[in-house]
Amino acid sequence: MSDTVQAKAPVLSVEGLSIALPEGGDRPFAVENVSFEVKPNEVVCLVGESGSGKSMIAHAVLSLLPKSVNIAAGAVTVAGQNPAKLDRQALRRLRGGEAAMIFQEPLSSLNPLKRVGRQIEEMILTHQKPMPSAIEVHERVQQLLTQVGLPNPKLLEKSYPFELSGGQRQRVMIAMAMANRPALLIADEPTTALDVTTQRQILRLIDDLRRDRGMGVLLITHDFGVVADVADRVVVLRHGKVVEQGTVEEVLRNPKAEYTRELIDAVPKARLDEIRRTAVHPTPLLEVIGLEKTFRVKRGLLQPPREVVAADGISLTLHEGETLAVVGESGSGKSTLGRMIMRLTEPDGGAIRFNGQDLRRLRGEALRQARKQLQIVFQDPFASLDPRQKVGDAIARGPMAFGTSRTEAMELARKLLVRVGLNAVAADRYPHEFSGGQRQRICIARALALKPRVLIADEAVSALDVSVQAQVLALLAELRQEMKLAMIFITHDLRIAAEIADRVIVLQKGRIVEEGATADVFTAPQAAYTRDLLDAIPGRDFFDQPGFASVTGALPTARMSS
Amino acid sequence: MDATRAFLRHPSGMVGLVVLLVVVVIALIAPIVFPVSPWEMVSAPFTPPGEDGLLLGGDTLGRDVAAGVAYGARVSLVIGIASAMAAMVIGVTIGAISGYFGGKVDLVLMRMTELFQTIPAFVLAILLVATFNPSLLTIILTIGAVSWPPLARLTRAEFLRLRNREFVEAALCQGEGTLRIVLGHILPNAISPILVVTSLTVATAILLESALSFMGLGDPNLMSWGFMIGAGRTVIRNAWWMSVFPGLAILITVLAINLFGEGLSDVLNPRVSRRRS
Incomplete structure (x- = not known):
């Protein structure tokens, strides 16, 4: 295979891709007519909010789509091959070989019962033909662990995933992805579960590896801050359609689409000049x-x-x-x-x-x-509402526990629902009918009741x-x-x-x-x-x-x- | 309801339900189809099936086996359901207290549960029935008293899982009382697996009752399947029908309840039911 010819062709090209959702979904297509390319040594960011179909595209690239959804039109080409048309053997060679993927939650992507060194070895052994010797494999694992910046690889390869921190786990995932020198790395929200300082290190690591190896990177994220830091080009998705794409400079400095502008505006920017200074009461x-x-x-x-x-x-x-x-x-x-x-x-x-x-x-x-x-609003709006309790009841319970009559409490609940930007009829619905943001509004209403x-x-x-x-x-x-x-x-x-x-x-x-x-x-x-x-x-x-x-x-x- | 609709589409669960309904109908119409008491001697002893107007034959004293099976269904169902309910009340109460309060209360209650679990259920049941006079009520209470530990353990596990969930803490912060939190928030979210295990407990309760009756420790006034097998066992080589038909009745009923319980479990477990649909 001549690398020079390969280097010019895109490692990933997605052309007119449409993925059909099963009937009865909220829309007929998860993604519709999406086209973009990832060239070698390039970081392309796929940006969108939850439900925009960005993960669907990543899964389609490695032919990992669930059985109930299928590609309706268009094609994906990874390193010259169309994963949808490959047989099992060839698909296995592609996954983890030419194209590797890392996921959001490194803990659930690693086998909890196997030492991490073994897991990386496995990656090499399944792909390298002829099978390298045990010593070679071991050397390669050490080398990979060093490359992803893990301290003390000798000790680390013998650890179990639960013994590592989130950042270290993600590094191990990256080492696994790098094991067979992929031409394309797909990273699906790789830093969302990590702390800011760790996030920066991981992004820098991906960027370094990309530059060393001339690898194409498809990075999926919802954070425009991450985009601004690492991307060469950006594809903005909304409801499964490409709203805008172009270089980082173009898209972030001069967004053409209204939606892109909204998203960029929504990034918290620490407007310090607007901060109010309240008069402080003497007693806390x-x-x-x-x-x-x-x-x-x-x-x-x-x-x-x-x-x-x-x-x-x-x-x-x-x-x-x-x-x-x-x-x-x-x-x-x-x-x-x-x-x-x-x-x-x-x-x-x-x-x-x-x-x-x-x-x-x-x-x-x-x-x-x-x-x-003293009231509290929790982080996870899905865990903090009782799935078997109507929203109105959830809000009214508090006042009722302190002696307010049911009718009055329900009246208050409806009023609060309107105040937090929902409809009063929401009171008679169950939490699962609401989106994350709406649920969080309900939680706020409940706390304020x-x-x-x-x-x-x-x-x-x-x-x-x-x-x-x-x-x-x-x-x-x-x-x-x-x-x-x-x-x-x-x-x-x-x-x-x-x-x-x-x-x-x-x-x-x-x-x-x-x-x-x-x-x-x-x-x-x-x-x-x-x-x-x-x-x-x-x-x-x-x-x-x-x-x-x-x-x-x-x-x-x-x-x-x- | 979604769960009901999903259950209607669950093949083995539906088979279980239909068979179970047939058993219930037989139990209900027993006095109409067999107006004569099953204890009444209606023919010559050892009448084979089909002869003398007896569909399933007669027993050693000439009593109608078919009538016995039909009346036995009433006994088995009543005892099975009532003792499973008793086990559920005991088990859920102990499990809920143990799981919600934790600490020393949990320690004491769980050691007590283990004590019950280490004694073989059947031996304990024999002991209890033999101590009290065997009657419908004592048999139900006895079976309940030996069947609750798995339910207590399950309830405790569910409560442990749910008690630190944010919606429970939110209810606490809202000033709701302990009883309201337990009954209003935790129990409704824990009820699905509890229902499934209770339905399976009905099956084991029926088996326990049959075994007790087989040993002659059943209520002497009730014609039950276990009693019939026990009475017919000595003559099984020349009169197989006396033990085989009540035995089949036990087999079919217990199997039906297990199928129903498993179907219920699949439907109420959100992960499995979602995969199905």
Whole structure:
């Protein structure tokens, strides 16, 4: 095979692809008349919101579509072959050989019962003919693990997936994908489940490998920040149709389609100049003093229990009408903090003072009364509504538990549903009839039904599409004003924190590493960790954010782009 | 209802349901078809099937085997369903308390459950029935008392899975009481597997009752399948029909309930039913 000829032809071309959905779906085609190409040494981003059909296309490329959907028209060509027309043998050679794929959730893509070294070996052994010797394979595994930047490959190849962190697992997945030097790498939301700093490392790794090997990359994402950082060309999808495609510069600087513009506008941009400074009341509404919490995970009989410090002397204050963002990566203890304030998780030590009483001393009825004034909105809008309870009931239950009559409570529920932007008739429907964003609105309505004074939003918009995210954030900002709510906004996304908060607390391993007014934290971060976090925000260069300039200037070497 | 419609399309589940309905109808119309008591001697002893107007023959005392099978269906169904209900009430209560509260309560209740699980159910049942006078009520309670541990374990597991779910925590934050949370939020979401296991418990309860009656520990006033097999067992070489027909009745009924239970399980398990549709 002559590489020079191959290098010019696209590694992937999708021409007029239409994928039919089974009858009774919400639309006849998952994707309709989609055409694009991926050339060698090129990163093409497929961008769209959930349900836009972007993953469908990726699955069609490797002929992984579920049985109930099939290609209605058009063709996919991967390295000169049409996967839909290949027999099983040839298809197996293509998958993991010419074209490799990595997925969003690395934990569920790895076999939990096999050491990662074995899993990579398997990848090589199924594809290399003639079968290489055991020593060669082993060397190759070591080499791959080193290439994907994993420390101590000798130890690592003997680990099981559960022993690795999310970022390490994704690196192992990438090593597997790289095992047979594919011409095309398909990455389906490879960093969505990862922290920002890890995200940046993984994206950089993919970018480096791409450049080393001249590989074509099809990157599927919903995040325009990621697009701005790594893509050469962009394909914007909506409802299965291509809305716009072109180079990054064209599409992001001068979007032609209205929809693309909306999506780009919806990216939280930390408009620091718009931030309001509220007049602070002298006495805080909520005061957390020296909160401690350590989780002990039992291991084997003889091993000492593993300790995870979730809170190590956390103190904070929250005033009426103020919004405090708690930011940090997964495992920093930010969700535990919210749960401890709600008394859903019992702290080991410290005090939580709300309106003069110590919440930690409250039991039974007194706790119930206090909880009424503190409400929480959870991250996953699908898990936080009882699937067997009508939406109206879900909202009305709270007031009813405090003695409001059913008719009055239902009246309030309908009013709240309208207030959060839904229809009053939604009250008689079940949660599964609503989309993620709508469900989150329902959860907000439920939390507000008890007229709380403090609202804790635990990653409340993280599971939503960007455009929906922007709407829900706007709603929260309005409600905050209207009901004089104090808010604790827990998030891993610094852009969102900057958008909504008056003050920010940065958590790392259960400790507050930085605390201050939003503008100060974002423009003049004191802690190195805060700078790392800020620097890892995807698309920083592109969405030139007013306040961020100084950080970027201060740390030019730590940047992602070439 | 979606589940009902899905069940109607489930082949083996429907077979089970239809057979079960036939058994229920037989039990219901038994006094109409056989106006004479099954204890009444209506022909010569050892009448073979088909002779003397007896469809399934007569037993050692000349009692109608067909009447016995029909009346036995009433006993088996009543005992099977009632004792499964008893087992469900005991098992769900213990499992729910154990799973929801956890900690020491859980420890004590689960050790107690294990105690019941380690004693063979049938031996315990014999012991209990022999201690109390065998009657319909004591048999039902006995079978209930030995059949609840699997239900308790299942309920506990479901409660453990659900009690930390966000919608339960949301209800807690909304100020709803413990009982409301358990009955209104957790139990409705845990009920599907509990129903399935309860339906299968009906089958084992029928078998237990038959075994007890076979050993002569049944209610002496009730003609049951187990009793008939027990009475006919000594003469099985010259009069097979006395044990075979009630035996077939047990086999068919238990099989039907198992098919129904499995069908229910497939339909109520969202992952399986979605794959089907």
